[in-house]
Amino acid sequence: MEKAKLRTPFFVVNPKSYLYGDEILALAHKADDLAEKYDLDVLFTAQLIDLPRIIDECPHLTPCAQHMESLVPGRGMGHVLPEALAAAGVKATFLNHAEHPCTAHELASTISRANEVGILTVVCADSVEEGEWIAALEPDVMVCELTSLIGTGKVAGEEYMRSSTEAVKAVSPRTKVLQAAGISTAQNVYDAIKYGADATGGTSGIVAADDPFETLDEMFAALDRARTDFHGEA
Numbered sequence: 252m253e254k255a256k257l258r259t260p261f262f263v264v265n266p267k268s269y270l271y272g273d274e275i276l277a278l279a280h281k282a283d284d285l286a287e288k289y290d291l292d293v294l295f296t297a298q299l300i301d302l303p304r305i306i307d308e309c310p311h312l313t314p315c316a317q318h319m320e321s322l323v324p325g326r327g328m329g330h331v332l333p334e335a336l337a338a339a340g341v342k343a344t345f346l347n348h349a350e351h352p353c354t355a356h357e358l359a360s361t362i363s364r365a366n367e368v369g370i371l372t373v374v375c376a377d378s379v380e381e382g383e384w385i386a387a388l389e390p391d392v393m394v395c396e397l398t399s400l401i402g403t404g405k406v407a408g409e410e411y412m413r414s415s416t417e418a419v420k421a422v423s424p425r426t427k428v429l430q431a432a433g434i435s436t437a438q439n440v441y442d443a444i445k446y447g448a449d450a451t452g453g454t455s456g457i458v459a460a461d462d463p464f465e466t467l468d469e470m471f472a473a474l475d476r477a478r479t480d481f482h483g484e485a
Contacts, residue, residue, distance in 0.1 A: 254371050260474055264278065264457060279297070281463075315371075317351070362374070376395055376396075379395075382395050383419070386422035389426060393423075434456050
């Protein structure tokens with residue numbers, strides 16, 4: 252199965268376990284409207300139980316699982332089967348997030364399985380060094396985020412963003428790099444693209460905002476400006 256294509260810059264909305272049910276569906280509808288308005292590619296993560304509704308009702312989003320495993324059809328109670336995700340319409344999956352880390356062997360095996368079923372891999376790395384060895388596995392997207400900044404509202408500086416992006420690209424030029432930890436304002440979004448990232452996104456910066464919908468509006472507008480300024484697209 253052919254994978255979804257991601258145009259740069261793109262955005263990831265990642266509510267983790269903060270939202271579920273009708274609340275996450277409402278946020279997905281908002282993100283879907285903005286994806287259509289700005290003609291931007293948007294990965295939207297959700298609990299497995301919520302993904303089918305989002306897939307059915309939000310056609311402009313790239314639905315993304317929060318985790319997947321290298322399991323093959325057969326035995327494997329309680330695990331996340333790649334074929335089941337693909338059959339449900341899931342187009343991408345996060346892997347090796349700080350809140351759900353993988354062993355090196357499992358990460359390599361899961362990336363291989365994702366390639367088999369046509370699911371994009373969005374793999375997290377905590378340092379430049381970790382990013383370099385994971386890049387050798389050629390994931391579709393690398394999330395270069397310092398674990399220490401996740402959920403803090405503090406973002407990595409220009410030096411880290413540029414050096415980690417360059418390190419990944421040196422090993423795997425085709426891998427897109429997302430700079431994400433601590434993203435909470437429109438300026439953070441703009442700066443991430445300015446400093447060389449292919450994408451950015453947020454979690455607590457969105458869901459814990461006084462008005463998550465307004466925050467998304469501002470972030471998407473900033474991403475659109477960055478696309479024009481740094482990617483030469485309107």
